[in-house]
Amino acid sequence: MTAIEALWRERVRAAAAAGTPLCLRGGGSKDFYGREAGGDVFELRANTGVVAYEPTELVVTVRGGTPLAELEALLAAQNQFLAFEPPHFGPAATVAGCVAAGLAGPRRMSQGAVRDFVLGVKMLDGRGELLSFGGQVMKNVAGYDVSRLVAGSLGTLGIVLEVSLKVLPRPVAEATLRFEMDEAGAIERMNAWGGQPLPVSATLWQAGVLHLRLSGADAAVRAACARLGGERIDDATAAALWQSVREHAHDAFALAPGESLWRLAVPTTAPALGLPGRQVMEWGGGVRWLAGTADAAVVRARAAAVGGHATCFRGGDRRGAVFHPLAASVATLHHRLKKAFDPAGILNPGRLYAEF
DSSP states (O other): OOHHHHHHHHHHHHHHHHTOOEEEESSSTTTTSSSOOOSEEEEOTTOOOEEEEEGGGTEEEEETTSBHHHHHHHHHTTTEEOTTOOOOSSTTOBHHHHHHHTOOOTTHHHHOOGGGGEEEEEEEOTTSOEEEEEOSSSSOOSSOOGGGGGTTOTTSSOEEEEEEEEOEEOOSEEEEEEEEOOHHHHHHHHHHHHTSSOOEEEEEEETTEEEEEEEEOHHHHHHHHHHHOSEEEOHHHHHHHHHHHHTTOSGGGOOOTTOEEEEEEOOTTOOOOOOSSEEEEEGGGTEEEEEEOOOHHHHHHHHHHTTOEEEEEESSOTTSOOSOOOOHHHHHHHHHHHHHHOTTOOBSTTSSOTTO
16 A cells, blocks of 8 residues: 555545545546535545556556546557547546546547446545455456446545556547538438448537548548548548547537536437537437537436436536436435445535435
């Protein structure tokens, strides 16, 4: 156990004994996400550094406070990357914050979610106990993979001390195509492409324009471009586009005072939702972003009607319900997990849901 880990263990144990809530905070770049944080701020940026990295093994293990930009620079030097394209939302983003938020970028549709790349985690639970799950190889799990529970938990289960992540080589070639079409046409086209052997790595529809990114072997990308047509945009413009989408710097995500940004996760085949506001579609139609002043109940009801769920991603009342209400059976599982990892309820209480 390192000196930082020992110090933090004592602070957690003292907080648990006193029933003092702790607000876990890394770089603060995701403070806007989830319900309003409460409790004594517990700064976690001091725990930094690369523990192990062997490029040929496609695995890196780093401490939680390591800046996300630093990790990505390390991987880029070996022509590797985090394939789920995690958004930073600020220069201070940390690796632990990336995992705890569980947010992925445009490549999520083709490569998988954050949890799919988490191989192992070392963490402090709400008792101050040091726990380790998973490991540093692809096939290392007997039984349920507990380490993946940490992805998206927003610090409610424990403090991420170290995390092992699967990394991938960067694609040899990429191209971005532009098509003009309406929303219904975009949904139909994206689903048709999704059922074909095409190297599609990202999609974006907004204001009558559909962008499609192709990634992979040079021959595969060139063949797909010839087959699909459309207008190919230059590489620099394409890189800037996808970066702006990843970081929500694109104009489509800008909010006026009083507006909220909703993320609706729906089946890719779901029809146009018909909700008031400005809409963006990603992930082959599986994510519909909605910016505006639409009523929360209306948004959630429409998402549920097509078999999905809705999250108030940015803006809105952070003291109220941010995430979609849980089914009773799922809520029970959440309560049991919280009780098992944080019986005193001191770690980021209420950050996900008010009741835990």
